[in-house]
Amino acid sequence: MKVTAMIGSNRAESYNKQLVKYMKDRYQDKIEINILPIEKLPFYNQDEELNPPEIVKELRERIKESDAVLFATPEYNGSISGMLKNAIDWFSRVDLVLVNKPGMIVGASMGALGTVKAQLQLRQILNSRGVGVLTLPGNEVLIGSVQNKVDEQGNLTDEQTIDFLDSVVHNFVSWCDTLQK
């Protein structure tokens, strides 16, 4: 199953980026994760939506070719980052490439609540008409105090978190199978 990942942080040492790389490796026998370079997208401009920049068209095609989408979100001031929102906005207009795609959400933050506010908002955004990403109820991967749960290579070390992530990926893949039938 091909999964396109959108990561809401462009910082080199991003925990969310490390998390997606960890997932790409750990679940390679179940899902093929490809990271979408959403940091290359310009700011959304409605004047350009009918004739968008090449990079928008290119990334749209990559989403179309995938079976599902993975969102890895940091929490910025109680919400998702502007970069992630910008990408979702581009993909929600004219060519509605996200509609009916199954989406999985994960998030890591240094705060105790592990992106809970950002994820609630993200679910609401994904539920918008032009976005239309399908999400599995529950299965919320909220990794708080992430700085204490990874090693120097960015691999998760916290057993409870790893077990939970395993179960969520399992649930997500099974759910995607039922959607395709």
Ligand SMILES: Cc1cc2nc3c(=O)[nH]c(=O)nc-3n(C[C@H](O)[C@H](O)[C@H](O)COP(=O)(O)O)c2cc1C
């Ligand atoms: C602008 C900004 C706002 C932030 N706001 C929150 C917040 O609301 N809640 C939280 O838990 N962490 C917050 N943080 C800390 C982030 O959780 C932390 O920087 C985290 O490492 C960001 O994800 P990344 O490692 O993937 O870049 C904020 C960080 C920045 C830069």
